[in-house]
Amino acid sequence: MTPPDDVAALFRPFDLTPRLRLPNRIVLAPCTRNRAEHDLSPTPGAIDHYADRAAAGLLITEAVLISHGIQGYVDTPGIFTDAHQAAWAKVATAVHERGGRIFMQLWHPGRMAHSHFHGVPPRAPSAVFDPGPRRQTRVSLEHEPPVPLSEGEISGILCDYEQAAQRAIAAGFDGVEIHGANGYLPEQFWRMHTNRRTDGWGGTPERRARFCLALCSRVAAAIGPDRVGLRLSPMAYFSEMKYMPGDNLALDVILSRLSGVGLAYVHTGIIDDKPEAVLGGTCTQYLRARWPGVLVTNGALTPEKGAALVAAGEAELAAFGKLFLANADLVARLSQGMPLEPYSRAVLDRFT
Numbered sequence: 001m002t003p004p005d006d007v008a009a010l011f012r013p014f015d016l017t018p019r020l021r022l023p024n025r026i027v028l029a030p031c032t033r034n035r036a037e038h039d040l041s042p043t044p045g046a047i048d049h050y051a052d053r054a055a056a057g058l059l060i061t062e063a064v065l066i067s068h069g070i071q072g073y074v075d076t077p078g079i080f081t082d083a084h085q086a087a088w089a090k091v092a093t094a095v096h097e098r099g100g101r102i103f104m105q106l107w108h109p110g111r112m113a114h115s116h117f118h119g120v121p122p123r124a125p126s127a128v129f130d131p132g133p134r135r136q137t138r139v140s141l142e143h144e145p146p147v148p149l150s151e152g153e154i155s156g157i158l159c160d161y162e163q164a165a166q167r168a169i170a171a172g173f174d175g176v177e178i179h180g181a182n183g184y185l186p187e188q189f190w191r192m193h194t195n196r197r198t199d200g201w202g203g204t205p206e207r208r209a210r211f212c213l214a215l216c217s218r219v220a221a222a223i224g225p226d227r228v229g230l231r232l233s234p235m236a237y238f239s240e241m242k243y244m245p246g247d248n249l250a251l252d253v254i255l256s257r258l259s260g261v262g263l264a265y266v267h268t269g270i271i272d273d274k275p276e277a278v279l280g281g282t283c284t285q286y287l288r289a290r291w292p293g294v295l296v297t298n299g300a301l302t303p304e305k306g307a308a309l310v311a312a313g314e315a316e317l318a319a320f321g322k323l324f325l326a327n328a329d330l331v332a333r334l335s336q337g338m339p340l341e342p343y344s345r346a347v348l349d350r351f352t
């Protein structure tokens with residue numbers, strides 16, 4: 001069946017990398033499910049959740065914790081033990097059996113970790129936090145002051161990311177997406193609000209960019225750059241993150257140096273990709289102007305808008321979060337011009 005004209009651009013195949021051909025331009029945006037076993041293995045429900053969406057060009061998992069002691073939200077899975085790896089392998093196998101492709105999003109929440117879960121205070125570039133309640137599924141928490149990371153701890157975290165990426169590949173994933181968006185650790189390093197350091201990891205745009213660049217290079221060297229994507233938020237919009245003039249000098253350093261690393265893609269991380277005065281356009285336009293490689297757009301896209309952006313060359317791929325959560329058969333519905341179920345928070349309660 002020929003897809004309707006207004007979404008046809010989403011149905012053009014795309015060679016993401018020499019070893020990964022996508023049958024369409026539709027991406028499942030990473031969406032936390034808040035479902036995990038006591039040991040932080042993904043629940044069996046994750047298998048069907050992802051396999052049911054395998055018709056996408058590319059699936060990106062929910063954010064997955066790279067190490068012990070960094071959890072900040074209820075029931076978020078990890079990829080740092082043999083049990084986690086074995087459970088995720090079942091997800092990758094099921095997706096592949098249904099003809100799909102899947103990347104795992106690798107996550108360190110930094111200052112958004114919480115001692116409630118593991119008894120130690122969060123670690124972050126600097127001791128910056130905003131006292132007060134934090135939005136949280138199924139538990140009430142206050143923000144906590146983070147402990148500034150030592151040089152040794154930073155090296156250890158880079159190592160944790162590398163091992164997590166290797167585990168994802170060993171579990172059968174096609175690649176990993178580094179979660180550098182939404183105010184989590186890599187963004188905490190490059191933004192001035194959360195990075196007040198005066199050592200080699202802060203103080204200048206180059207030094208604020210250093211963690212994200214070191215991280216991308218390290219993971220790319222471990223599993224191959226074409227198996228690595230990076231999500232970035234040019235707007236400060238989540239995790240109590242604040243924009244400060246000068247922030248984006250560091251982001252621009254990251255984007256200009258990244259072209260030498262050869263990543264598979266960069267992915268916009270924003271809830272609603274509307275024009276922002278401080279960026280001079282949308283987040284996707286900001287990234288497109290500075291990143292010569294494959295770009296995944298996202299942020300309150302309708303399928304028609306996503307298709308228009310792809311058709312206009314403003315992005316190669318379009319990611320859908322809430323719509324794909326509400327419609328596991330999103331790809332079939334779009335290709336057949338069928339109506340979509342609207343998203344509501346009730347969709348999240350159906351996860352197992």
Ligand SMILES: Cc1cc2nc3c(=O)[nH]c(=O)nc-3n(C[C@H](O)[C@H](O)[C@H](O)COP(=O)(O)O)c2cc1C
Nearest residue numbers: 029030031032062063270271299300301320321322
């Ligand atoms: C329930 C839910 C969970 C999310 N979890 C993540 C996540 O784990 N990692 C991430 O990078 N973004 C996460 N996001 C953000 C989405 O990936 C996406 O950027 C956002 O929802 C806007 O796109 P949409 O309008 O297509 O949903 C989440 C969004 C929702 C609604």
